[in-house]
Amino acid sequence: MLQDSFATRLVAWQKQHGRHDLPWQVSDPYRVWLSEIMLQQTQVTAVLEYYARFLLRFPDVASLAAASVDEVLALWSGLGYYSRARNLHKAAVMVVDEFGGHFPVQREALQRLPGVGRSTAAAIASFAFAQRETILDGNVKRVLTRCFGIAGFPGEKAVEKQLWALAEALLPADSSQMTAYTQGLMDLGATVCGRKPACTVCPMVDGCVAARQGRTHELPTPRPKKAVPTRHTVMLLAQHGDRIWLERRPPSGIWGGLLSLPEFADSMALEAWFARQGSGDVLPSWPELEHVFTHYRLIITPVPARLDTLAATGVQESAGQWIPLQQALEAGLPAPVKRLLQRLLA
DNA sequence: AATACGGGGAG
DNA sequence: CTCCCAGTATT
Numbered sequence: 001m002l003q004d005s006f007a008t009r010l011v012a013w014q015k016q017h018g019r020h021d022l023p024w025q026v027s028d029p030y031r032v033w034l035s036e037i038m039l040q041q042t043q044v045t046a047v048l049e050y051y052a053r054f055l056l057r058f059p060d061v062a063s064l065a066a067a068s069v070d071e072v073l074a075l076w077s078g079l080g081y082y083s084r085a086r087n088l089h090k091a092a093v094m095v096v097d098e099f100g101g102h103f104p105v106q107r108e109a110l111q112r113l114p115g116v117g118r119s120t121a122a123a124i125a126s127f128a129f130a131q132r133e134t135i136l137d138g139n140v141k142r143v144l145t146r147c148f149g150i151a152g153f154p155g156e157k158a159v160e161k162q163l164w165a166l167a168e169a170l171l172p173a174d175s176s177q178m179t180a181y182t183q184g185l186m187d188l189g190a191t192v193c194g195r196k197p198a199c200t201v202c203p204m205v206d207g208c209v210a211a212r213q214g215r216t217h218e219l220p221t222p223r224p225k226k227a228v229p230t231r232h233t234v235m236l237l238a239q240h241g242d243r244i245w246l247e248r249r250p251p252s253g254i255w256g257g258l259l260s261l262p263e264f265a266d267s268m269a270l271e272a273w274f275a276r277q278g279s280g281d282v283l284p285s286w287p288e289l290e291h292v293f294t295h296y297r298l299i300i301t302p303v304p305a306r307l308d309t310l311a312a313t314g315v316q317e318s319a320g321q322w323i324p325l326q327q328a329l330e331a332g333l334p335a336p337v338k339r340l341l342q343r344l345l346a
Numbered sequence: 347a348a349t350a351c352g353g354g355g356a357g
Numbered sequence: 358c359t360c361c362c363a364g365t366a367t368t
Contacts, residue, residue: 010363035363038363039362039363039364041361041362042362042364047363083366087365089361115364115365116365117364120364133367135363137362138362138363139363140363185363190362195360197358222360222361223360223361225359252367294361
C-alpha cells in the first residue's frame with residue numbers, strides 16, 4: 001500500500017461512504033472534545049443520549065466550568081469510567097482559567113488537559129483545527145494492523161510504537177483534508193473493517209495484507225486472555241422514612257467520587273455497623289446481584305434494613321448522608337446501585 | 347510494562 | 358457466552 005494512496009483513497013471514500021450525521025461532527029472544539037471523552041472505550045450508540053443531555057445542560061465550556069463536579073457526575077452516571085467526568089470538569093476549569101475560555105490549537109497543548117491523551121488530543125486538533133495529527137484508537141489499530149499485516153497485541157509497547165509511526169507517516173500532505181481523513185479512519189474501522197470485515201466494499205482491499213493473505217480474522221492480534229477474579233461485597237440498603245443512607249466514595253478507585261451504598265465484607269460487619277446507627281430491623285437479604293467489570297466479577301449481596309430511630313451519635317462521624325430516595329436516583333450512582341434503588345421503589 | 351478503570355453492544 | 362469499544366492515568 002503506497003503511503004500517499006492511502007490518504008487519498010480514504011478521504012475520497014469518507015466523502016462518499018462515510019458517516020456525516022453524527023452530532024459531534026462540528027468544528028466547535030468544545031463539542032469535539034466532549035464527544036471524544038465520552039467515546040473513550042465507549043460505543044457510539046451508548047454515547048448519543050448522554051451527549052445530547054450533557055450539551056443541553058452544558059452548552060459551552062464556561063457553563064461546564066461553573067458547575068459542580070457532583071452535577072457533572074450525575075449526568076455521567078451509567079456511562080462508566082468516572083474519572084473521565086472528574087477530569088472533564090477539571091479540564092473545563094483549566095480552559096477557562098488558563099486559556100481564557102479558548103481551547104489550545106496544538107496537539108501537545110491539548111494533551112496537557114486532564115483526561116486528554118495523545119489520540120484524543122489529535123482528534124480535537126484535527127477535527128476542530130485541521131492540524132496534521134494522527135489519532136490511534138481501536139478503529140485505526142484494526143485498519144492498520146490488517147492493511148499492513150502487523151502482528152502482535154497492539155497493547156504491547158513495541159507494536160503500539162510501530163502503529164503510531166505508521167499512522168503519522170500516512171497523514172495526508174494537505175491539512176485541509178484532515179477532517180475527512182480522521183473521520184475516514186474512524187468510519188472505515190467502524191463500518192467496514194470491523195469484526196466481520198466487508199472487504200468487498202473496502203477502498204483499501206487491493207493493497208490490504210490481511211485480505212490478500214486471508215488473515216483478517218487473526219488481525220489485530222487479540223488481547224491475551226486472563227482469568228478474572230471474583231470478589232464479594234455486602235451492600236446495605238438502609239431506609240429511614242423515605243430516605244436512604246448513601247456514602248461518598250473516595251475520588252480514586254472504583255466508582256470514584258460517586259455516591260454509593262455502604263459496603264461490608266460480610267453480614268456480621270453490616271449488623272454491627274447498623275446497630276450503632278440506631279434502632280431498627282435488618283431484613284432478609286435480596287438475591288445476589290452479579291456485576292462484571294473488565295478486570296473482576298463482583299457479587300453483591302443486597303441487605304435491606306429499616307432504621308426507626310437514629311442514634312444520637314455515630315451517624316454524623318461517617319461520610320454518609322440520608323437522601324430522599326427520589327433525589328438519590330438523580331445523583332451520580334454506580335449502575336448496580338442505581339438498579340438496587342429502583343428496585344426499592346417497587 | 348502492567349494494571350486499574352464501567353458499562354453495554356454485538357455476534 | 359466472549360470480545361471489545363473514537364483510551365488515559367497510575368503504578
